[in-house]
Every structure is written in C-alpha cells, then in structure tokens.
Amino acid sequence: MTPAPVVEVTDLVVAYGAATALDRVTLSVAEGEMVALLGPNGAGKSTLANALAGLLRPASGTVTVRGRLALIPEGRQLFPDLSVADNLALGGWRSGVRDPSAVYDVLPRLAELADRRAGVLSGGEQQMVAFGRALMSRPDVLVVDELSLGLAPNVTAGLARHLAELNRARGLAVLLIEQNARLAFELCRRAYVLESGRLVTEGESAALAGDPRVAGAYLGGAIT
Amino acid sequence: MSAFLTYLLNGLAVGCAIALIASGLVVIHRVTGVVNFAQGTFAVVAGLCASSLLGLGLPHGASELAAVLAAAVAGLLTGLAAVGRPGTTPLSSLIVTLGVGVLAYAVEIVLWGDQPRSAPGLAGSVTVAGARIQTQHLLVIAVTAVAFAALALFFGRTYLGKALTACASNPYAARVVGIDVRRMGLLAFALGGLLGGLAGVLVTPMRPISFDSDVTLIVNGFAAAVFGALTRPVITLAGALLLGVAETMAAGYGYGSHQLEIALGLMLVVMIVQAGRRPAISQEPT
Known part of the structure; x- marks a missing residue:
C-alpha cells in the first residue's frame, strides 16, 4: 500500500510562447518518499521545478501539492547582499518562522556563517544556505533542483546525507532533480527520466540503473 | 565669513530637500530596478495640496500630513501604472513614469492652475555663530535627518525592509x-511618494511651487541619486548636501540664474566618473 501523494502532477503542459517546455508530464511523490527526476540539460527539469513551486502557470494539466512545498532552485539563488541569517529568516516568509535556530540544529555550520554576506560564500556553503532557507518554510516536500551542480563530490555527499537524514527522521518528501544519476539512484528508491519535455521512462532506481539505455545516457558519461 | 556660513547652512537645507527627493528615487530603484521620473511630481502634488489645504484654513501639521499622504497615493498610482502589470521591464516602466509625469501636468493645471503657489512655513530665523538661518530651513534639516535614520532602520532592521531589499537583490x-x-514594488512606489511628498511640503514655503517645478526637483534629485549609484542612501545624502551647498553658494555669490546648469554639470561629471568606475545604472538582469 502506497501512502497518499504529497505531489501529484497530471498531464502537465508548460509552454514558453510557441515552444513547449513540458509535454503531458504525469508524476507523483508519496508522503515521506524520495524520488529522483533525471534528464539532460534543456529537458525541462527546472521548468517542472518552477511549475511545482507555483512560479509558472501551466498551459494545461494540473499540479496538486498537499502540504507545503519548498524549492531549492538551480544555482542556489540566494540574496547575495543579505546576511546568511537574513536569507534564512526570509525563507520563513510563508511559514511565519523568523528564528533560524531549528535550522541551525540541522545544519550547525550555518550558525557559524550567520553574519556573513551570502554573496561571498563558497558554492557548497551557498547551497547549504539555500537548503536551510528552504527548511525555514517547514516544508512537507522539498524540491531540490541540481543539488550537486558545481560542487565538489565530498560537499555533495555531505548535503545528500543531510537530505537523507531529514527524510528518515522527519518524513520529509523529496523530489531530487539531478543530472548526476549515480547520486540520484543512491538516494532515491524511485526515479523518472525526462527528455525534451516528456517523461521517457520511470521505475525503481535499481531497475533503471540496470536499463542499458538509462545506464548509457546517465551513468556512462555522468560520473562525477 | 558670516555670509559664507549663511550660504553653507542654507545650502545644507536645500541639499536636504534634494536628498528627500533622491531617497525616494533610491528606494524605488532598489526594490524595482525602475528609475522613477515621476519622483518630482510627488513633491509638486504634496506642495500644491498643502498650499490649498492651508488656504482652506486647515491647521499646520494636519495640512502637511494630508499632503504627504496624497503624495503617497500618487506614488502608489504611479507604481500601479509602472510595475502593476507582471513582466514589465524596468526600462518600459521608466517610460511609463515619464508619461505619468506629463499626465500629472494636465491634472495639476486643471486643479491648481499654472501659477506658482506658496505656503507659509515656520516663521522667524535663528542666528548660529553670526549666520542667520530661517527656522524653516532648520526644520528641513531636522526632518531629513529623521527620515534618513528611519529609512536606515527600516531597511536594515525590519523584516519587511529586508524583504524589500530581497526583491531588489534577487x-x-x-x-x-x-x-x-x-x-x-507597489509598496516601494508608495514609500517613494511619501518621501517625495515630504520634500514637497518642506520646500513649498522656501520657494513657490508650480506644476512644472518637478523638473528642477528631479534633476537635482537624480544627480544626487546617481552619486549614490541609485542604491546607496548615505552616499546619496552626501551628494545631495554637496549639490545643495554648491548651488546656494553659486546663487549667493552672484550666479543665481545658473543653478540648474550647475546641477546638470555636476550630474554629468558624476555620471562620467561613475561610468568609468563601474556600470552603475546599467540595465540589471531581472
């Protein structure tokens, strides 16, 4: 028996003018589940992330989110002129949470960086701030757009551990949007593959990893 | 020497009024990325409103407050026109604010006619170290100091202020x-209207204001705001004070008819220097 989905996307179509970025995409994330979405550059992964966060209006189809969804956008997207503490506080805009101490408990490194300007931090530290900022909204489901992009493997591994821990301890559902299939399969039991705006395949990570086409496209060339 | 001190103090008061106009420009630009050419209009609206309300017999204080609020509403309406439609680029919004400024001329002429109007301010004068300064000028300086302190607190310390900064930042x-x-963005425009209105009610007793006074006000305010790269309030204040003193000195020592040219000249120099340092007012990606 599968738990109720927290995210349910049905026949989603998103278009930029005449160009169709997402074509009848259907997927779901169950409560407390970690799901991966793989795909090459330009497949429409970030478009899907923005549609899930309600930042893009679908041309047709539906996006249903039960509970609160937080997005860690591609490229961190912090407020570079504000301090880490202020970045976190603004993450609580929706939830009304202003005090970041609960996030400091999860990511203690952020407490040390609290007074630094977000713009001067390293990539890994910025990703951690983006992570913390998303947690400030007390999300039920977290959409992570490219966790590993531009980060050293050990930094990515550290963040992935935090993600897995939050999922295990608090039942946080995660949609992990990744180009790094190895990382995605390791963290998530289930995965979707998006190419040119369409879902081309989906299934258990173990089965997908064994699929020669998926392995060729995402494991052969994407080892990081 | 006492003449010099008088010009300096009066210049600071003039500079403070410029700083209030400029601070409105900075607030709006910081949050929305839009250069608001209707900023002088807010001051004109407030000045004309104050003169009418005082003429109707309303007491001081209430008249000025109502006039400043009217300017804030004008700011909000300008904001609705300029950034109300999602997806409007800052450059398109800039053109809209120019249009609002021109439209405002028509409205102001219908309501108040085309003759300059004045309003009584604080009467009397004070002598500081042998230099005579009008009480109204002292009021301008005091109000500006309070307004800048309040702005610094608002943007630096409050959650809403940080959210406004965040909108500009990313x-x-x-x-x-x-x-x-x-x-x-609309909130920033209302705040800009309020600051412009504050400048308007303070300036009107010092020099009569008419529908087209916004040109002088915006040129001066823009010069100061560019000095602060349209984002930094404190440097904007410094620029405005410098400008006010320079203009008052020029007028005092016999070049009174060239005040605006001096402002324009200073603005050109500042823009050239800024452009050499960094692209201060280039189009930011949004």
Missing part, C-alpha cells in the same frame, strides 16, 4: 520564498 529568489514581488 527577484526570482524572492518569488521562490513566497514574497509577492509586485506588491513589494
């Missing part, structure tokens, strides 16, 4: 965390 990220960027 509009996409602001939307990601759930901030309504459009509403924040």
Whole structure:
C-alpha cells in the first residue's frame, strides 16, 4: 500500500510562447518518499521545478501539492547582499518562522556563517544556505533542483546525507532533480527520466540503473 | 565669513530637500530596478495640496500630513501604472513614469492652475555663530535627518525592509520564498511618494511651487541619486548636501540664474566618473 501523494502532477503542459517546455508530464511523490527526476540539460527539469513551486502557470494539466512545498532552485539563488541569517529568516516568509535556530540544529555550520554576506560564500556553503532557507518554510516536500551542480563530490555527499537524514527522521518528501544519476539512484528508491519535455521512462532506481539505455545516457558519461 | 556660513547652512537645507527627493528615487530603484521620473511630481502634488489645504484654513501639521499622504497615493498610482502589470521591464516602466509625469501636468493645471503657489512655513530665523538661518530651513534639516535614520532602520532592521531589499537583490529568489514581488514594488512606489511628498511640503514655503517645478526637483534629485549609484542612501545624502551647498553658494555669490546648469554639470561629471568606475545604472538582469 502506497501512502497518499504529497505531489501529484497530471498531464502537465508548460509552454514558453510557441515552444513547449513540458509535454503531458504525469508524476507523483508519496508522503515521506524520495524520488529522483533525471534528464539532460534543456529537458525541462527546472521548468517542472518552477511549475511545482507555483512560479509558472501551466498551459494545461494540473499540479496538486498537499502540504507545503519548498524549492531549492538551480544555482542556489540566494540574496547575495543579505546576511546568511537574513536569507534564512526570509525563507520563513510563508511559514511565519523568523528564528533560524531549528535550522541551525540541522545544519550547525550555518550558525557559524550567520553574519556573513551570502554573496561571498563558497558554492557548497551557498547551497547549504539555500537548503536551510528552504527548511525555514517547514516544508512537507522539498524540491531540490541540481543539488550537486558545481560542487565538489565530498560537499555533495555531505548535503545528500543531510537530505537523507531529514527524510528518515522527519518524513520529509523529496523530489531530487539531478543530472548526476549515480547520486540520484543512491538516494532515491524511485526515479523518472525526462527528455525534451516528456517523461521517457520511470521505475525503481535499481531497475533503471540496470536499463542499458538509462545506464548509457546517465551513468556512462555522468560520473562525477 | 558670516555670509559664507549663511550660504553653507542654507545650502545644507536645500541639499536636504534634494536628498528627500533622491531617497525616494533610491528606494524605488532598489526594490524595482525602475528609475522613477515621476519622483518630482510627488513633491509638486504634496506642495500644491498643502498650499490649498492651508488656504482652506486647515491647521499646520494636519495640512502637511494630508499632503504627504496624497503624495503617497500618487506614488502608489504611479507604481500601479509602472510595475502593476507582471513582466514589465524596468526600462518600459521608466517610460511609463515619464508619461505619468506629463499626465500629472494636465491634472495639476486643471486643479491648481499654472501659477506658482506658496505656503507659509515656520516663521522667524535663528542666528548660529553670526549666520542667520530661517527656522524653516532648520526644520528641513531636522526632518531629513529623521527620515534618513528611519529609512536606515527600516531597511536594515525590519523584516519587511529586508524583504524589500530581497526583491531588489534577487527577484526570482524572492518569488521562490513566497514574497509577492509586485506588491513589494507597489509598496516601494508608495514609500517613494511619501518621501517625495515630504520634500514637497518642506520646500513649498522656501520657494513657490508650480506644476512644472518637478523638473528642477528631479534633476537635482537624480544627480544626487546617481552619486549614490541609485542604491546607496548615505552616499546619496552626501551628494545631495554637496549639490545643495554648491548651488546656494553659486546663487549667493552672484550666479543665481545658473543653478540648474550647475546641477546638470555636476550630474554629468558624476555620471562620467561613475561610468568609468563601474556600470552603475546599467540595465540589471531581472
């Protein structure tokens, strides 16, 4: 028996003018589940992330989110002129949470960086701030757009551990949007593959990893 | 020497009024990325409103307050026209604010006619170290000091102020965390209207104001705001004071008819220097 989905996307179509970025995409994330979405550059992964966060209006189809969804956008997207503490506080805009101490408990490194300007931090530290900022909204489901992009493997591994821990301890559902299939399969039991705006395949990570086409496209060339 | 001190003090008062206009420009630009050419209009609206309300027999204080609020509403309406429609680029919005400024001429002429109007301010004068300074000038300096301190506290310390800064810093990220960027832009325009209105009610007793006074006000204010790269209030204040003193000195020592040219000249120099240092007012990606 599968738990109720927290995210349910049905026949989603998103278009930029005449160009169709997402074509009848259907997927779901169950409560407390970690799901991966793989795909090459330009497949429409970030478009899907923005549609899930309600930042893009679908041309047709539906996006249903039960509970609160937080997005860690591609490229961190912090407020570079504000301090880490202020970045976190603004993450609580929706939830009304202003005090970041609960996030400091999860990511203690952020407490040390609290007074630094977000713009001067390293990539890994910025990703951690983006992570913390998303947690400030007390999300039920977290959409992570490219966790590993531009980060050293050990930094990515550290963040992935935090993600897995939050999922295990608090039942946080995660949609992990990744180009790094190895990382995605390791963290998530289930995965979707998006190419040119369409879902081309989906299934258990173990089965997908064994699929020669998926392995060729995402494991052969994407080892990081 | 006492003449010099008088010009200096009067110049500081003039500079403070410029600083208030400029601070409105900075607030709006910081949050929305839009250079608001209707900023002088807010001052004119407030000045004309104050003169009418005082003429109707309303007491001081209430008249000025109502006039400043009217300017804030004018700011909000300008904001609705300029950034109310999602997806308007800052450059298109700039053109809209120019249009609002021209439209405002028509409205102001219908309501108040085309003759300059004045309003009584604080009467009397004070002598400081042998230099005579009008009490109204002291009021301008005091109000400006309070307004800048309040702005610094608002943007630096309050949650709403930080959310406004966040919209300027990264509009996409602001939307990601759930901030309504459009509403924040409107709030910035209302705040800009309020600051412009404050300048208007303070300036009107010093020099009569008419529908087209906004040109002088915006040129001066823009010069100061560019000095602060349209984002930094404190440097904007310094620039405005410098400008006010320079103009008053020029007038005092016999070049009174060239005040505006001096402002324009200073603005050109500042823009050339700024452009050499960094692209201060280039189009930011949004």
